[in-house]
Each structure stands twice: as structure tokens, then as C-alpha cells.
Amino acid sequence: MNNLISLLSMGLAMSTPLILGTLGGLFTYKAGVLNIAIEGMMSASAFSSILITYYTRNVWFGILAGILITLVVGVVFSFFSVTLKGHNIITGLGINYAVASIAPFICLYLVGNRTSIIVTDLVVPSNIVVDVPLLRNIPILSDFLNKQTPLTYISIGCILITSIILYRTKFGVYTQVCGENQEAAEAIGINVNMVRYGAIAMSALMSAMAGINLSVENLGMYTDNMVSGRGFSCVAAIYCGKGRPVRCVAYAIIFGMTRALQIKLTTMFDAATASLCEMLPYLMIVIVMFVSSLGDYKKRNIRGFRNG
Amino acid sequence: MQRLKRLIIGVVNILMPIVFALAVGAIFILISGKNPVSVYVFLIKQALFSEIGLLNTLVSATPIIMTGLGIAISFKSGLYNMGIEGQMYAGAFFAAYLGFTLSGLPSVIHISICILGGMLMGMLYSLVPAVLKAKFHVDEMVSTMMLNYVAIIFTKYLTNGPFYGFTGFPATVFINDAAKLPRFNPKVPFTPAFMIAIVLVLIFMVIYKKTKLGYEIEAMGKQVYFSDSVGIRVEKRIIVIFLIAGAVSGIAGATEVLGVHYRFISGFSANPGLGWDGMLVALLASNNPIGVVFAAILFGALKYGGTTLQTFMGVSNDTIGIIQAALILFLSVRYIKTDSVFALRLESLLTRLSGKGGAPKEEGANE
Structure with missing residues (x-):
């Protein structure tokens, strides 16, 4: 029982960046430019927030810089895939690649080693957790829902905010129109490029929060390649949930829980088997994508690739 | 005009x-x-204007040609198969396994078995995302990327655990001498692998220009629903295209093991990896096989030149x-x-x- 509760608690913590990334990615998915660069955006914010914290000795500056720099990354991505009409999968991969090589370059040049920046003297991850007043009195729920980091609660709030923005505001509806039918959107006078820039900026903002959660809140340090495929987990969650916010988040939580399970399993086995467990989160994504597609597979009754 | x-x-x-x-x-x-000018001049001199440098450039280019071909055929048909990296790991490991377990075979046969084994393993590994894409419409880009991680982690486990070569870092034991590709120059791992790559380029050209499959690839890349409507068996073609990409990536992995490293080293393709370079090369060449060769040589030069930059120029x-x-x-x-x-x-x-x-x-x- 204790194991289960600590698994749930850890799973929720591990899900936070995935939830944020997924919700952000939803905007771009709806706007018709699938954002593969979530991975790179998360790295950019994880890296720059810690780097600036290291230099200014102030966490808030770091967080602000993380968000701003990720927005800049978002603008670069928008410029190439919206303004210049590059293929967004290729530009997205390019952004990921760029961040993955610029970060160690700057790290080596400014900090002196290629792979990590440690600011645990300024950020003490265990002090960041929030003790929620009412929640702490509920017996079992409090064990895993209480004492999470602020962004975990923010991410849960973001589910509601995203749904409201997407379905109840002008920007959200425009976003969906641009994704569904670009010509129609242009015909009624929507500035498709602007809407897409906006959607990518939303995505960058949320990915930035995800990156800050990874580096600042959870570890107080940046290590090279710390995002390790989380951005792609978000893309997978969006595909599995078919762009519906709550469903997508449910898949993101499944993927987050799997990561927590993997860490739990690592402590139970010897080193060799434990390293095998590292496959679990990635394998799980493929399996979940497969299972979630089975529903549609059964519905198909006409021959041909298109009718699937 | x-x-x-x-x-x-x-x-x-x-x-x-x-x-x-x-x-x-x-x-x-x-x-x-x-000074960027002196760095670039140094890079070009190192990579192209000396015999050793040029051969090393070709050595770096060899696997990139093959991975580039694999990505090019996928991109050409509109499939975002990012799994070249993982398929290459699968092929490389199996080739190494055959290389150190089999013994007493004549060199030519042993090498052929290893390369074929690597190829088959690459195909087998690409079959997973292929079937998922063709039959179940699972997005191939995410699934192949995830399977890359799986292959890298799994081979790391194998080299750390059951096949640990007692070298102090995760690698298998060396392959038998009979399985090693011969080197033309003892100082440089320049082997017939390059010729294999060129032969593959020619095969791809024939596929694109002279076969029905080539036409179907082109059609699918332009409009997959139209291709489906006019009767191209898109599902089957997707699987075939994935298998071809898997085969070349398996060969790329096998020749890296047999010609360059002589054993399977965990993470041998470095980060971000030969599969990525392949993607770049395919983009640069706009999926043209001949273009892939030139783009890969450019990248080989960058790659080999890059390693010398660190030591000589401090970049x-x-x-x-x-x-x-x-x-x-x-x-x-x-x-x-x-x-x-x-x-x-x-x-x-x-x-x-x-x-x-x-x-x-x-x-x-x-x-």
C-alpha cells in the first residue's frame, strides 16, 4: 500500500511536465502545425532557467529567462514553419537538434563543463513543495496529492484553462478553424499566420513551464539530455487522445506513471536488470499507441488505407 | 532552357x-x-586535402550514405520513419553477435553471413512500426523514435550484461578475424563497406527509375489517398518501404561493426547519431540517391573534421x-x-x- 501511494505520488510528479507539454502541444495540433519541437522547447527552458539562476543567483530571474528564451525558440520555430512554410516536422526536428547542440556548447563555454550545471545551493527542491490547506486533512488522497510542487497544481489547473481557451474563446475557435480548413479560415478573414504564431507561443509557454518543472523544481540542476524523449511522449499523448484535452492528459498521466514505475523498479532489481527497465517508458508509449488505435481498427470495414 | x-x-x-x-x-x-575563416579552412584541409583525411571522410560518409538512403526512401513515400537509428543498432548488434560466435568459416562467407544477419535484424526491427503504421495507423514518427530509445537501451543492457566484453566500458568482445572487413590502408578503417554503399545507391536508383515500386513510392509521396484510390496497395507498400529502409540501416550497422569497431560498442553511433545524419543527408539531397552520396561525403567531412577541430583548434x-x-x-x-x-x-x-x-x-x- 505504501509502495502504491508513493508510486502514485511520484507518478503525479513525473506526469507534470508531460501534462504541460501535452496541453501546450494541443494548441499547435489544433492549429494544424504539429509541434515536434516540444522536446527542444523543454530542453531550452530547463537549460536556460538553470543557467540564468546560476549567473544571477536568483531563481525568479532564471524562471523568467527560461520562459522568455523558450518563447524565442517558439518564434524561431514559427518563423521557419509558418512564415517560410517549411515542413513543420522537419523544422521541429531541426529545433530539437539545435537546442541539443547549442546547450552543451554554451555550457562548455560559460560553465566549463559540457553536461551539467548545479544550483542546489540556491534551489532546494524539497523546500518547494506546497502544503495545501484543505487537502492535507483528507486521509488517503493527501498522501499522494498533497506536497507536490507548485507547477503540478498549476498543470492540473491548466487542463481547465486550456479547455476554456480552446472551446470558449475567439482565439481558441480561430485556432481550430485554421487547423481544420486553412482556406476557409483565410476566406473569412482570419490571419492564419498570426493565429499559428499564437498557438506556437502558447505551446512554448507551457513547454517552458514543463522544462522549469524538470530542472528547477525537481532537481535544482541541469544535466545534458535531461528531457530524454518527454517531448515525444507529449506528441504521442496528443495522437492517442485525438486532440481532446482531457483524454490527452489521461494518456500523458499514463506515460508519467510508467516513468515513475520504471524508477521504482530500478530500486528493486540489480543494476543490469534495472538498466533494462529504462526501456519501459518508451515501450509503453508504443504499446499504448497500439492499443488506443485498436478501437478504430475494429470500426473499419472498407478496404484501403484511407478508410482507416 | x-x-x-x-x-x-x-x-x-x-x-x-x-x-x-x-x-x-x-x-x-x-x-x-x-576565427571562423581559419577554422573552416582548417576543417576543409583536414578532411579533404590529405590522403588519410580523405579516406577518413569517406569512412565517416559510408554509414551516412546508407542511413541516408533508408530515410530518403521513407521521406519520398511520405513516411516519417525516424527509426533508422534503432534499426541500425539492431543490425549492428546481431552482426557483431554472428561475428564473435561463428568460427572456422572462410572470410568471405563469414562476412556475408554477418552482413546478411545485420540486414535481416534491421528489417525485423523495422517490421514493428511498419505493421503498426500499415494496419493500425499508429503514427510512425513517434513509434519509431520510441523504438530507437528501446534499441539503444536494450543493446546497452546486452553489452553490459550477457555479452559484456570485459573492457571497462559497455562493449562486446572482438569479432573473429575472419569476420573483419579488410582495410585498404592499415591506418584508416577504409574498407569495402564504401563499395557496398555505392552498390546500394545503384540499387536504389534502379528501384526509383525502373520498377513499379519506384513509381508507387513516388505516387504515395505525392498523394497517399489518391494512390490508394487508384489501386496501389498502400498498406503492403508501407511495409515494403519500411523493410527496405530497415535493410539498409541494418547493413549500415553491420559494416560499422565489421569494418570500423570490430565489436559492438554501446552507443557507437554517438549522439545525435548516424540516423540523424542520414535524415539531414536525405533532406539535402532531396531524396535523390546520387545526391545522397555527395551530401554524405560533405557530412563525412564535417564529422571527421569536427573531431580534429576539437584537438587542434580548441573549437x-x-x-x-x-x-x-x-x-x-x-x-x-x-x-x-x-x-x-x-x-x-x-x-x-x-x-x-x-x-x-x-x-x-x-x-x-x-x-
Whole structure:
């Protein structure tokens, strides 16, 4: 029982960046430019927030810089895939690649080693957790829902905010129109490029929060390649949930829980088997994508690739 | 005239991203306090203007040619198969396994078995995302990327655990001498692997130009639903295309093991890996097999030159990564379209130069 509760608690913590990334990615998915660069955006914010914290000795500056720099990354991505009409999968991969090589370059040049920046003297991850007043009195729920980091609660709030923005505001509806039918959107006078820039900026903002959660809140340090495929987990969650916010988040939580399970399993086995467990989160994504597609597979009754 | 115009536009479209990317790289070299011109000159000298350097460049280019072909055939048919990396790991490990377990075979047979084994393993591993895509419509980009992680982690486990070679780092034992590809120059791992790559290029050219499959690939890349409607068995073709990509990546992995490392080293393809380089090369060559060879040699030069930059010029190897990333971004854009103002001006200029002055033929947007 204790194991289960600590698994749930850890799973929720591990899900936070995935939830944020997924919700952000939803905007771009709806706007018709699938954002593969979530991975790179998360790295950019994880890296720059810690780097600036290291230099200014102030966490808030770091967080602000993380968000701003990720927005800049978002603008670069928008410029190439919206303004210049590059293929967004290729530009997205390019952004990921760029961040993955610029970060160690700057790290080596400014900090002196290629792979990590440690600011645990300024950020003490265990002090960041929030003790929620009412929640702490509920017996079992409090064990895993209480004492999470602020962004975990923010991410849960973001589910509601995203749904409201997407379905109840002008920007959200425009976003969906641009994704569904670009010509129609242009015909009624929507500035498709602007809407897409906006959607990518939303995505960058949320990915930035995800990156800050990874580096600042959870570890107080940046290590090279710390995002390790989380951005792609978000893309997978969006595909599995078919762009519906709550469903997508449910898949993101499944993927987050799997990561927590993997860490739990690592402590139970010897080193060799434990390293095998590292496959679990990635394998799980493929399996979940497969299972979630089975529903549609059964519905198909006409021959041909298109009718699937 | 049209051909000349298209050639000029094609060359400009390829050269501009390279120039832009080198410019971005120059900015980062400046940041690290070095002179970009001398760094680039040094890089070119190292990589191309000495026998050892040139051979090393070709060695670096060899696997990239093959992975580039694998990605090119996928991109050409509109499939975002990013799994080349994982399939290469699968092929490389199995080739190494065959290399050190089998013994007493003549060299030629042993090498052939290893390469075939690697190829089959690459195909087998690509079958997973292929079936998922063709039958269940699982997005191939995410699934192949995840399977890359799985392959890298699994081979790391194998080299750390059951097949640990007692070398102090995760690698298997060395393969038997009979399985090693012969080196033409003892100092450089330049082996028949390069010829294998060239043969594969020729095979791909034949596939594209002379077979029904080539036509179907082209059609699927242009419009998959239309291809489906006119009766191309898209599901089967997806599986075939994945298998071909898996086969070349398996061979790429096998030749790396048999020719360069002589054993399977965990993470031998480095980060971000040969599969990524393959993607870049395919983009740079716009999926043309011959283009892939030249692009791969350019990348081989960058890659080999990059390793010498670190030691001789004190420029971080990440600079090469940055140049490559910039190259992807700039390559995603078509700078000059065949019907743009620049293209029309170019055409009238060419007409005037040739002195014929005939009205240019109408050309539709067949880009």
C-alpha cells in the first residue's frame, strides 16, 4: 500500500511536465502545425532557467529567462514553419537538434563543463513543495496529492484553462478553424499566420513551464539530455487522445506513471536488470499507441488505407 | 532552357542553406573566440586535402550514405520513419553477435553471413512500426523514435550484461578475424563497406527509375489517398518501404561493426547519431540517391573534421552539431520556387544570353 501511494505520488510528479507539454502541444495540433519541437522547447527552458539562476543567483530571474528564451525558440520555430512554410516536422526536428547542440556548447563555454550545471545551493527542491490547506486533512488522497510542487497544481489547473481557451474563446475557435480548413479560415478573414504564431507561443509557454518543472523544481540542476524523449511522449499523448484535452492528459498521466514505475523498479532489481527497465517508458508509449488505435481498427470495414 | 533554369534553381536551393548554416556556425565559432575563416579552412584541409583525411571522410560518409538512403526512401513515400537509428543498432548488434560466435568459416562467407544477419535484424526491427503504421495507423514518427530509445537501451543492457566484453566500458568482445572487413590502408578503417554503399545507391536508383515500386513510392509521396484510390496497395507498400529502409540501416550497422569497431560498442553511433545524419543527408539531397552520396561525403567531412577541430583548434565539437541543426532548419525552406519572380527574371536573362529570344514555354507548377 505504501509502495502504491508513493508510486502514485511520484507518478503525479513525473506526469507534470508531460501534462504541460501535452496541453501546450494541443494548441499547435489544433492549429494544424504539429509541434515536434516540444522536446527542444523543454530542453531550452530547463537549460536556460538553470543557467540564468546560476549567473544571477536568483531563481525568479532564471524562471523568467527560461520562459522568455523558450518563447524565442517558439518564434524561431514559427518563423521557419509558418512564415517560410517549411515542413513543420522537419523544422521541429531541426529545433530539437539545435537546442541539443547549442546547450552543451554554451555550457562548455560559460560553465566549463559540457553536461551539467548545479544550483542546489540556491534551489532546494524539497523546500518547494506546497502544503495545501484543505487537502492535507483528507486521509488517503493527501498522501499522494498533497506536497507536490507548485507547477503540478498549476498543470492540473491548466487542463481547465486550456479547455476554456480552446472551446470558449475567439482565439481558441480561430485556432481550430485554421487547423481544420486553412482556406476557409483565410476566406473569412482570419490571419492564419498570426493565429499559428499564437498557438506556437502558447505551446512554448507551457513547454517552458514543463522544462522549469524538470530542472528547477525537481532537481535544482541541469544535466545534458535531461528531457530524454518527454517531448515525444507529449506528441504521442496528443495522437492517442485525438486532440481532446482531457483524454490527452489521461494518456500523458499514463506515460508519467510508467516513468515513475520504471524508477521504482530500478530500486528493486540489480543494476543490469534495472538498466533494462529504462526501456519501459518508451515501450509503453508504443504499446499504448497500439492499443488506443485498436478501437478504430475494429470500426473499419472498407478496404484501403484511407478508410482507416 | 527549362533544364538549365531548373538546374540553377536547384543549385541555389541547395547552396543557400549550406551558406546560411555555415554562417550560423561562424557566429558560434566567433563566440568561442576563434576565427571562423581559419577554422573552416582548417576543417576543409583536414578532411579533404590529405590522403588519410580523405579516406577518413569517406569512412565517416559510408554509414551516412546508407542511413541516408533508408530515410530518403521513407521521406519520398511520405513516411516519417525516424527509426533508422534503432534499426541500425539492431543490425549492428546481431552482426557483431554472428561475428564473435561463428568460427572456422572462410572470410568471405563469414562476412556475408554477418552482413546478411545485420540486414535481416534491421528489417525485423523495422517490421514493428511498419505493421503498426500499415494496419493500425499508429503514427510512425513517434513509434519509431520510441523504438530507437528501446534499441539503444536494450543493446546497452546486452553489452553490459550477457555479452559484456570485459573492457571497462559497455562493449562486446572482438569479432573473429575472419569476420573483419579488410582495410585498404592499415591506418584508416577504409574498407569495402564504401563499395557496398555505392552498390546500394545503384540499387536504389534502379528501384526509383525502373520498377513499379519506384513509381508507387513516388505516387504515395505525392498523394497517399489518391494512390490508394487508384489501386496501389498502400498498406503492403508501407511495409515494403519500411523493410527496405530497415535493410539498409541494418547493413549500415553491420559494416560499422565489421569494418570500423570490430565489436559492438554501446552507443557507437554517438549522439545525435548516424540516423540523424542520414535524415539531414536525405533532406539535402532531396531524396535523390546520387545526391545522397555527395551530401554524405560533405557530412563525412564535417564529422571527421569536427573531431580534429576539437584537438587542434580548441573549437567544441558541438559547433558541428549546431551547423547541422541550422542546416536542417534552412533546408526545410524552398528559397526559390520555379514560378517565383526570381525564376522568371532568371529565365528571361537566360533567353537573352542564349540569343534565341523565343518565348519561354509555359510551365505549370510541377514542383
